[in-house]
């Protein structure tokens with residue numbers, strides 16, 4: 001039972017207390033809530049959508065996900081942009097933007113977090129993990 005071979009130190013580095021020392025890198029991550037009752041992962045919720053529980057704990061996402069829906073938005077801006085719903089590996093869905101040509105983002109594309117907060121819109125920005133399939137020759 002007494003193996004003080006450094007494992008305790010490693011655990012401390014991964015504890016929430018260790019995050020405070022690395023606040024700069026922590027901004028490049030999405031944090032989500034997980035229901036302590038049923039384990040459902042959610043994003044920016046105050047109550048669990050499944051069991052209505054309010055006992056949520058914050059976890060850090062690995063930052064990888066899959067595009068579930070992508071829409072090209074034409075606002076009064078010179079260039080169109082896409083608004084995508086990303087289903088993260090942990091099971092919650094985030095609305096954000098995927099870098100690249102707006103029409104090049106498709107459902108099922110795998111993405112990973114690039115920047116947790118878009119400086120313009122305050123939404124997370126993702127980048128494609130795989131090159132999108134090229135339809136042209």
Ligand SMILES: [Zn+2]
Pocket residue numbers: 035036037038039040048049050051052053
């Ligand atoms: Zn729940």
